[in-house]
Amino acid sequence: MTDASKSPEQVGKPEDTFLATASHEIRTPLNGILGTVSLLLETELAPAQREYAEAIRMSGARLLDLLNNVLDYARLDASAVDLEVENFCPVRLGREVIELLSPRAHAAGLDLAVRANPLPMPTYSGDAGRIRQILFNLVGNALKFTQQGAVLLDVIALEEGLKFRIIDTGPGIAEADRKNLFSAFTQSTTRDAFNDGGVGLGLAIVKRLTDLLGGKVEISGAPGLGTSFDVFLPLAKADMAPTHDLPKLEMTVGLVGLPAASTLAAAAALHGASVRTVLINPSNPDVPANVDVLLIGADLREMLVRSFASQKPSLVVLRPEDRGAIDRFRSLGCAGWLVRPLRASSIAERVFVVRSGELAPDEPEQKTGAGHVLIADDNPVNALIARRALESAGFSVTVASTGSEAVETVAQMTPDLVLMDLRMPVMDGFEAMRRIREHGGRMPIIAVSAEMNPNIEREAKAVGADGVAAKPLDAEALRTLAINWTIGAARREGAA
The missing domain is CATH 3.30.565.10 (Histidine kinase-like ATPase, C-terminal domain)
Structure with a gap:
């Protein structure tokens, strides 16, 4: 194999190759540990069992941080860094x-x-x-x-x-x-x-x-x-026009009963979508007429939530541990919900959908996925974790263990999303993505790698990746990634 045909993970000085291999070989089992624990924490556990599982998760996360920093520092120390403009x-x-x-x-x-x-x-x-x-x-x-x-x-x-x-x-x-x-x-x-x-x-x-x-x-x-x-x-x-990475919504959102930090985060996230935000005093029951949508804090009393939700389309902002209260807030009139931390793309999309009236009060659009996901990963533990996480969100899943198997699977059926591991035997993820695109595959492809650096990200996108995700991905992050990409693809197709 010539250098021109090798993936970025195979090219470079011996020390660079060693670091790339060490990174992958250590992160892959760590991904299995953290992924399994994240799934375990979503099951019914006794208090002591949950405490032990949380200890494993926290220790694994610390080990991952340590690994990332040691490998990054060693990489900077081992060779000159080429800048890409x-x-x-x-x-x-x-x-x-x-x-x-x-x-x-x-x-x-x-x-x-x-x-x-x-x-x-x-x-x-x-x-x-x-x-x-x-x-x-x-x-x-x-x-x-x-x-x-x-x-x-x-x-x-x-x-x-x-x-x-x-x-x-x-x-x-x-x-x-x-x-x-x-x-x-x-x-x-x-x-x-x-x-x-x-x-x-x-x-x-x-x-x-x-x-x-x-x-x-x-x-x-x-x-x-x-x-x-x-x-x-x-x-x-650059000699280019300024970019808009979020839609321009030109609307007003009222913030009521949110913690100070969440208020800052919500205002920052919405500002990028040309959304004006106003603070509303919970003790004032009347919502200003120019407000289009309300974001309501989960700690407000039920009577206040019901009163505000009856005046304007509303989304309740929940802490991660408040997910079990979703049905209660729907019964109070909230049209949907958001979970902290608030992502700019998610919050902009959902306030637009709520204002347009497309979201029914009982529609669980934030929780479940729909569609078929192809997972290409040669590690059976990581593939199992990803499959279980996505199936629990409503996706159907097919697993391929090599790049060539992934190419064949896409040729036989068109998945809504492909999660492509970059290091696989027989045919790696770079070559698999290139062939899928050459054969006309237009579905979103997310490259997944345990070895993350700018060169790999750049090369993955050059051969057809729409995005790049770093291992380890916990269950919640994986579900969010899949839902966002499949919803986004569906909306783009609908607009075409």
Whole structure:
């Protein structure tokens, strides 16, 4: 096999190949552990059993964070990093990072959102993959140390480039710790290293990548007052029109009874879709006439929920543990529901659907999937976890264990979604996607890989992937991914 015919995971220096192989071989069984535990936690368990399963999940998540940082640091240390310049939308890039980290925020009960200024945001030229890695580490670090509240990612256009600001409501960082915070294997004394399970590599990676891009990173905040990281990057604006990554809804949404952090997150998410938000005092029973849809906090008293829902189409905003109360809120008149953290694409789509009257009060559109999913994965444990998770959401599932089997399956039946593992025997996922597209397959294909870096993501999209997902994916994240892609594909076909 020549280099030209090899996948990105097979090309490179020996140390790069070793790191890619080690990453895959370690992450694959870890995906099995975390996926199995996520399914186990959705079953009926005794309190002690649930406590043990949660301990496994938390330990596995810490191990995954440690693995990611060690491998990323080793990769940066092992070879020169080539920069790839491409045009990209920084707001869309930020939302991709938020989507990837939403399951982590979901599990911690935290709100997570992107805010942008201005909108529409100019398009820039730069290494989007490295910038995504910087943001992923900083937002992930903020989630790790934030016990309650929110993490916000601000995207700010400057004359001389871009600024990303990551704000959290965590414990803050003492002044004495800031000088060495970006050194490898350094931990803040304010942020408990023993409780978070890290070794101090995440911020060192951020510093090295920011320096590589010619930028700088700064930190502010104080113990007890949260932390803010600012990343300045000297990027040129691309010669392209500003992009709109969300539909322009031009409507007004009222926010009533939401926690302060959720209010910030909802306003940030809706702002990108040209939605005005207004705060409504729960003690005032009358909703302003210009409000089109209400987002109602789940902690409001039932009589207030019923009163507000009777005046305007309403969505109730639930904590993850409140899912069992969905039927009760429907009986109170809510047309649908959203689960924190609020995703920009989901919230924009659902407020539009509710306002248009397409959503019946008893329609469980957020919970179940419809359609057929092809899973291509040579690991039987991972394939089993993915199949069980998707079947529990209402999908029918077919499993292929090689790339060639996936190509044959698509030729015989047209799935609504393909989840394509990139490393498989006989034929890898890159070649399988290329052949599916060559044969006219138009369904969404999501490349799934335990080894994530900008080159792999770029190459996967070049041969036909619509998106890329990193292992491990827990059951909830997998279901959300499948529902979003199949609903989106159906809407695009309907509009065509």
